[in-house]
Structure formats: structure tokens, C-alpha cells
Amino acid sequence: MQLPNWDKPLEAAHRAALDFLHGLPDRPVRASSSPSDLLASLGSDLPEEGMDTADVIESLAAAADPGLVATQSGRFFGFVIGGATPPGIAAEWLAATWDQNAGLALLAPAAAAVEQIAGRWLIELLGLPTDASVGFVTGAQMANFTALAAARNSVLRQVGWDVEIAGLTRSPHIRVLAGRDHHDTIDRALRFLGLGTACLIPVNSDDSGRMLVDDLARKLAEREAPTIVCAQAGGVNGGSIDPLEKIIEIAHHHSAWVHVDGAFGLWAAATPSMRHLLAGVEGADSWATDAHKWLNVSYDSGLVFCAHPETHRAAMQVRAAYLSHADSSMRDPMDYNPEFSRRARGFAVYATLRALGRSGVVDLVDRCCALAERFAELLSGADGVQLLVPVTLNQVLVRFRAAAGDAQPGSGSLPGSRR
Ligand SMILES: Cc1ncc(COP(=O)(O)O)c(C=O)c1O
Numbered sequence: 001m002q003l004p005n006w007d008k009p010l011e012a013a014h015r016a017a018l019d020f021l022h023g024l025p026d027r028p029v030r031a032s033s034s035p036s037d038l039l040a041s042l043g044s045d046l047p048e049e050g051m052d053t054a055d056v057i058e059s060l061a062a063a064a065d066p067g068l069v070a071t072q073s074g075r076f077f078g079f080v081i082g083g084a085t086p087p088g089i090a091a092e093w094l095a096a097t098w099d100q101n102a103g104l105a106l107l108a109p110a111a112a113a114v115e116q117i118a119g120r121w122l123i124e125l126l127g128l129p130t131d132a133s134v135g136f137v138t139g140a141q142m143a144n145f146t147a148l149a150a151a152r153n154s155v156l157r158q159v160g161w162d163v164e165i166a167g168l169t170r171s172p173h174i175r176v177l178a179g180r181d182h183h184d185t186i187d188r189a190l191r192f193l194g195l196g197t198a199c200l201i202p203v204n205s206d207d208s209g210r211m212l213v214d215d216l217a218r219k220l221a222e223r224e225a226p227t228i229v230c231a232q233a234g235g236v237n238g239g240s241i242d243p244l245e246k247i248i249e250i251a252h253h254h255s256a257w258v259h260v261d262g263a264f265g266l267w268a269a270a271t272p273s274m275r276h277l278l279a280g281v282e283g284a285d286s287w288a289t290d291a292h293k294w295l296n297v298s299y300d301s302g303l304v305f306c307a308h309p310e311t312h313r314a315a316m317q318v319r320a321a322y323l324s325h326a327d328s329s330m331r332d333p334m335d336y337n338p339e340f341s342r343r344a345r346g347f348a349v350y351a352t353l354r355a356l357g358r359s360g361v362v363d364l365v366d367r368c369c370a371l372a373e374r375f376a377e378l379l380s381g382a383d384g385v386q387l388l389v390p391v392t393l394n395q396v397l398v399r400f401r402a403a404a405g406d407a408q409p410g411s412g413s414l415p416g417s418r419r
Contacts, residue, residue: 008054016061017089024073033066042067072296080236080264080395082293091351092298095344102136102344103334105326112330115346121353122303125270125361126289127282133309135316135336136301136346140263143288143304145189146338148228150286150306150315151257152193155226158255164314168194177201177219177251178230179211179242183261186230208389209240216247220254227256233278234265238389238397241265245280258284267294268393271362274369277392286312294365294394297348304336312336368394 033041041063070076072083098110105112119134137143152174156163161171174195178186180202187197204215211231220227229251231242244260251258260266260281266289268274269281281287285308291301306312317335325332334340356364369391376396380387388397 005053009057012054012057012061016057019061020065020068021089024070027070027073029070029073029076031067031069038063038067077396080293082290083296084298085296085352085355087351087355088295088297088348091348095347098344098347100344101341102346103332103337103339103341104323105330105332106324108344109326109330111344111346112326112333114344114350115333116331118346118350118353122349123305125353125358126266126287126305127269127275127278128287128305129282129307131309132287132305132307133312133336134306135304135312136333136349137304137337137339138300139292139302140183140261140288140290141185141188141302142338143263143290143302144183144185144259144261145192146304146312146316146336147259147286147288147306148186148189148193148195148230149338150308150311151228151259152195153315154285154308154311155228155255155257159226172226174199174226174228175201176228176230177203177216177256179203179205179209179232181205181209181211181235181237181240182230182232183236183263186261205240208392209235209238211242211247213243213246213250217250220250220256224254227251227254229256229258231258231260231284232265233260233262233268233281234393236263237395239265239391239393239395240389241268241277241392244278244284248280248283252283257286259286260284260288262287262289264290264293265393267361267365268369270358271365273366274393291349291352294368295349295352295361296364297345297352301345301349303349306336365394372396 071081100108100111102108102111102115115134115136119136122134123130123132135143135146137146153163155174156171159172163171176190176195176199178200187200190197190199201219203219204212206212216229220229229247231244231247233241233244248258262278262281266278266281266287269278285306287305289303291297291303292299313335316337318340333346353361372391372394376387376391376398379385379396379398384401384403386399386401388399
């Protein structure tokens with residue numbers, strides 16, 4: 001048997017990776033090439049003949065470099081984007097090398113074990129119910145989707161409708177209440193789930209984007225229906241956190257399922273200094289968050305948790321004659337994920353949590369929030385800069401005014417389509 005030459009391409013990748021990482025403090029944050037230049041330098045006709053693998057890697061690294069955005073640089077301040085850290089990157093390299101299909105424990109026992117352990121650590125760290133289930137998905141989009149699939153099935157089952165079998169065509173109507181500042185991935189998940197965005201009832205929010213509990217209570221009381229309430233821990237614009245305890249209490253009084261989209265904000269629950277902002281979060285029915293945001297694990301790495309493991313599993317589980325399952329001591333990851341075959345993304349989460357420990361995560365969140373406060377303080381003292389909302393967590397939302405004045409009406413409120 002002829003063995004592939006692993007060394008040269010992996011050495012080339014190693015060199016290119018270290019060049020990139022060591023260059024982060026100095027390289028421009030944004031891409032320096034235009035899209036058309038990139039297409040020209042990376043593309044050509046489909047090659048008829050192959051090329052030496054190390055040369056492929058070297059030329060890929062060289063041609064891609066001007067099209068890379070240095071999102072993990074300390075000078076990148078856009079969007080809600082995480083970085084990449086040594087334990088996460090190194091574990092990702094191993095995950096790619098080991099090439100485990102993490103769907104099935106029998107096929108990937110180490111990947112399944114790591115997800116089981118890291119899942120338990122995360123539940124403890126975030127203060128969620130100890131018996132919550134967890135799925136390692138691509139991002140908060142799929143975490144929201146997975147949780148809302150479980151929610152949809154549960155609220156319909158309460159009224160005697162098995163949507164898994166009967167589908168949605170003649171099902172009772174579901175209503176979904178969400179703050180006006182909810183993230184667009186909620187709408188997208190509702191589209192994927194066949195509920196449609198028309199089922200969304202927007203709940204008013206205050207100037208910082210927090211859902212108004214009185215409006216929620218009024219809208220919930222308008223009529224009885226299978227209901228899902230989507231709360232948010234960390235709005236994408238200003239980091240606002242909904243009053244979770246009250247929302248959960250009122251929603252549960254109306255037998256609604258409460259889902260918390262905490263793509264980054266849920267991490268604040270890990271630190272004693274911020275935990276009060278998420279008081280009551282553990283009372284929700286499901287939660288979405290990302291490891292690729294605040295935990296700084298490389299993309300893609302999202303997490304979904306559910307307080308009702310049976311419901312979570314029922315919404316995702318799949319069985320096929322050819323699939324063998326491990327004994328009950330090991331969970332099958334595919335029972336908690338919308339994916340079937342997939343990358344073993346738990347290794348990087350495990351390695352990152354192991355490298356940081358609880359105190360490292362607390363320090364990461366606290367330091368980031370303290371720096372955001374400082375950043376806001378310094379920026380708001382500068383000419384022509386207006387702080388749009390007080391800093392809640394790690395986000396600073398400012399407007400830069402032109403010297404001639406900002407002609408836009410409505411300054412002082414959050415940007416975005418919902419406001
Ligand atoms: C509150 C919130 N929910 C969901 C998402 C979507 O997350 P992802 O891009 O990981 O799917 C984001 C992204 O920034 C977010 O801030």
C-alpha cells in the first residue's frame with residue numbers, strides 16, 4: 001500500500017498557520033484584496049491534472065492571505081465575533097486529523113465522550129439544570145432551530161397534536177412571542193420549522209432593547225394557544241438582557257415554552273459578577289449559545305441545551321436499520337443535533353474549557369466586560385462620538401458624528417430593522 005505523504009503538506013499548513021497567527025498584531029484587520037482580485041488569484045479552470053499537495057497548501061495560503069479578515073486580532077471590533085485560541089486551534093487540528101464522524105458514539109467513542117463531559121462542564125459553568133441535555137451544533141442559528149423544534153413539538157403535544165407524525169398542515173396554530181429586538185435567526189428558525197414568521201408576535205422593548213414584561217403579560221392573556229416565548233440574553237446591537245425571571249414566570253403561568261437565545265450573553269451566567277443579570281435563566285425550557293463567540297473556539301461551534309431531554313431527543317432522534325448504537329452509558333450525539341454525519345466539534349470546546357478552567361472563563365468574561373466599559377468611557381469622551389446605549393456586557397455601541405453634524409433622525413435608539 002502506498003502511504004500518502006503527510007509531512008510536507010502538514011508542515012506547510014503549520015508554517016502558514018503560525019505565520020498568520022504571529023502576524024496578527026501587525027497585519028491590517030480588513031482584507032486587502034478586492035473580491036475580483038481574489039477570484040482571479042484563487043480561481044482558474046478546473047485543473048485536469050493534480051498538483052503536489054504541499055504546493056497546493058502553500059499557494060492556497062499565499063492567495064487567500066490578502067482575503068483574510070483578522071477577526072481574532074485585538075484590533076477587530078466589528079459584529080459579535082469570537083477569536084481563536086491555542087487550545088481550540090490545536091484541538092481543531094486533531095479533530096480534522098482524526099476525522100471522526102461525531103454523530104454516532106459507536107463510530108466515534110472519544111468524540112462522544114468528550115461532548116458528554118464538556119456538556120456537563122458547560123451546564124455547571126452556565127448554571128443550567130444539571131439534567132439538561134446538550135447538542136453541539138454549528139452555531140446559535142442551529143441552536144435556536146433545534147430548541148424551537150423541541151418547543152414546537154412540545155406545545156403541540158400539550159394540545160394533543162403529534163407534529164412529528166401529523167405535520168403542520170392542519171395543526172393548531174402556534175404563536176411565538178419575542179421581544180422586538182430578538183435576533184433574526186429566530187425568524188429564520190421559524191421559517192425552517194414550517195411555522196412561518198407570521199406566527200411571531202412582537203413584544204415591545206425599552207430603549208436598551210429589553211423586553212417589556214407588561215406587554216408580554218398583556219399579549220399572553222389575549223387568548224389561549226400553544227405558545228413559545230423567545231427571550232434574549234445579549235442583544236446583538238447593545239447586549240441587552242431581557243428580564244428573564246419575570247418572563248419565565250409569566251410565560252410558564254400560560255403553559256408556554258420559554259427559549260433563551262443567549263448566543264453570547266449566556267456566558268455572563270458563568271461569572272459571579274454578572275450572574276445577577278441573568279437571574280432565573282435556569283428556569284427556562286431551552287437555551288442557545290455559541291462557543292465560537294465568547295469562548296473563542298474556532299468556527300463553527302454552537303450549543304443548544306434543553307431542560308427536557310426526552311423532548312429534545314424526540315425532536316432530533318433518527319434510527320436506521322444500518323445504524324448501531326452504543327450501550328446506554330454513552331449518548332449518541334446525533335440524537336441531540338439536526339446533523340447526521342458531522343465534525344467532532346466537541347474536541348475544541350473540551351480543550352478550551354480544560355485550558356481555561358472555571359476561573360479562566362470567569363476571568364475572560366469579566367476582563368472583556370471591564371475593557372468594554374473602559375472603551376465606552378474613553379470613546380464617549382471623544383469629540384463627535386455618542387454612546388448609544390449603556391454598556392451591559394461586552395458590547396459598545398456608538399455613533400460617530402460627522403463634523404457637520406449627524407442629520408439622521410432618531411439618534412439615541414438602537415439600529416436595526418425592528419426599531
Ligand atoms: C443574539 C444572537 N442570536 C443568534 C445569533 C446567531 O449566531 P450564529 O451566527 O452563531 O448562528 C447571533 C449572532 O451574532 C446573536 O447575537
